Amino acid sequence: MATQAWTMAPARERKPNRDCKGADNAPSRDRKGADQSASRFRILGEFAGLIGLPTSEFVLCLSSNTGIIISMSDNFAQNVKQVADWLHRADRVAVMTGAGVSAESGVATFREAGGLWEGRRAEEVATPEAFRADPESVWRFYKLRRTGLLECRPNPAHEALAELERICANFCLITQNVDDLHRQAGSQNLIELHGNIWIDRCWDCDRQERPEQVSEEPIPRCSACGGMMRPGVVWFGEMLPPEAIDGAQSAAAQADVMLVVGTSSLVQPAASLAMVAQQNGAKVVEINPEATPLTHSADLVIAEKAGIAVPAVLEALPSES
Numbered sequence: 153m154a155t156q157a158w159t160m161a162p163a164r165e166r167k168p169n170r171d172c173k174g175a176d177n178a179p180s181r182d183r184k185g186a187d188q189s190a191s192r193f194r195i196l197g198e199f200a201g202l203i204g205l206p207t208s209e210f211v212l213c214l215s216s217n218t219g220i221i222i223s224m225s226d227n228f229a230q231n232v233k234q235v236a237d238w239l240h241r242a243d244r245v246a247v248m249t250g251a252g253v254s255a256e257s258g259v260a261t262f263r264e265a266g267g268l269w270e271g272r273r274a275e276e277v278a279t280p281e282a283f284r285a286d287p288e289s290v291w292r293f294y295k296l297r298r299t300g301l302l303e304c305r306p307n308p309a310h311e312a313l314a315e316l317e318r319i320c321a322n323f324c325l326i327t328q329n330v331d332d333l334h335r336q337a338g339s340q341n342l343i344e345l346h347g348n349i350w351i352d353r354c355w356d357c358d359r360q361e362r363p364e365q366v367s368e369e370p371i372p373r374c375s376a377c378g379g380m381m382r383p384g385v386v387w388f389g390e391m392l393p394p395e396a397i398d399g400a401q402s403a404a405a406q407a408d409v410m411l412v413v414g415t416s417s418l419v420q421p422a423a424s425l426a427m428v429a430q431q432n433g434a435k436v437v438e439i440n441p442e443a444t445p446l447t448h449s450a451d452l453v454i455a456e457k458a459g460i461a462v463p464a465v466l467e468a469l470p471s472e473s
């Protein structure tokens with residue numbers, strides 16, 4: 153399967169309001185081919201990005217408008233229970249997370265960062281071209297990010313997802329995050345679509361290393377060939393690792409339930425995975441305090457912070473599941 157470069161929808165295309173409906177209106181969906189998902193997206197092609205964050209303008213063409221919107225004020229507990237029931241009956245569970253799942257750990261989301269990092273646009277630091285032109289400057293940027301992340305710890309959402317993996321027989325956690333917090337929380341069957349900021353990868357021989365601390369060298373060197381190391385994240389305009397996107401597509405297509413947590417559902421190809429899951433019969437649940445392009449097609453939406461909603465779902469699972 154061909155990999156795809158990261159893309160992102162422009163703010164003006166984001167879907168506006170979410171209305172509140174009852175869970176009983178949840179539509180049943182037939183299994184359809186995963187390949188239909190591609191037709192739902194129209195790539196336009198204008199960049200805006202962040203850390204290891206290649207983005208290009210695209211519009212989600214979502215035909216469905218039948219999502220169920222839930223918040224703390226309207227039946228939070230009842231609908232958390234609904235999600236727990238779906239999970240309990242599911243053979244296969246997939247979870248997709250984005251920057252929002254780490255917000256409560258103190259890691260800024262893309263939107264919070266305003267598309268800037270240390271006052272610089274992502275395109276200035278998160279591209280192969282930028283690295284070729286000035287590797288030392290790119291490394292300064294990533295070393296600052298690594299140093300900042302040393303202060304961040306997994307939050308209750310990361311921990312609840314790690315626990316959910318221990319409970320569910322077939323569980324796959326797909327993350328767009330590069331911050332390593334899912335791994336630190338104990339998640340194991342983890343697909344890091346956009347890489348991991350703590351990995352160094354050789355520019356010349358592709359060897360990967362995980363340094364124990366933030367390097368003091370201006371440009372870390374490969375222990376095998378002496379070449380320049382680069383951060384192991386997927387940069388703007390780069391392809392996703394084929395095994396990562398293939399694994400994620402497969403987990404989404406096979407899932408009976410897919411939780412989509414803390415992502416603006418704007419970055420492709422990650423955003424299309426929920427559609428792949430739904431078109432193959434999965435219940436798609438969005439957990440996000442803000443509306444996204446996914447909101448109106450999700451089977452159920454919990455408009456709440458991940459650190460509250462995910463542990464609540466875990467808590468609501470029947471004990472024998």
Ligand code: NAD
Nearest residue numbers: 250251252261262263328329330331414415416442457458
């Ligand atoms: P995004 O910044 O575009 O969107 C974040 C989403 O999280 C928003 O929809 C917001 O409403 C939601 N959110 C904020 N706080 C939340 C909370 N407490 N609980 C649940 N949801 C919350 O992030 P994205 O969709 O992940 O896309 C941006 C890209 O940048 C991705 O590739 C992402 O992984 C990367 N990024 C990664 C990190 C990280 O590794 N922690 C940080 C910033 C950006």
Ligand code: ZN
Nearest residue numbers: 354357374377
């Ligand atoms: Zn090397």
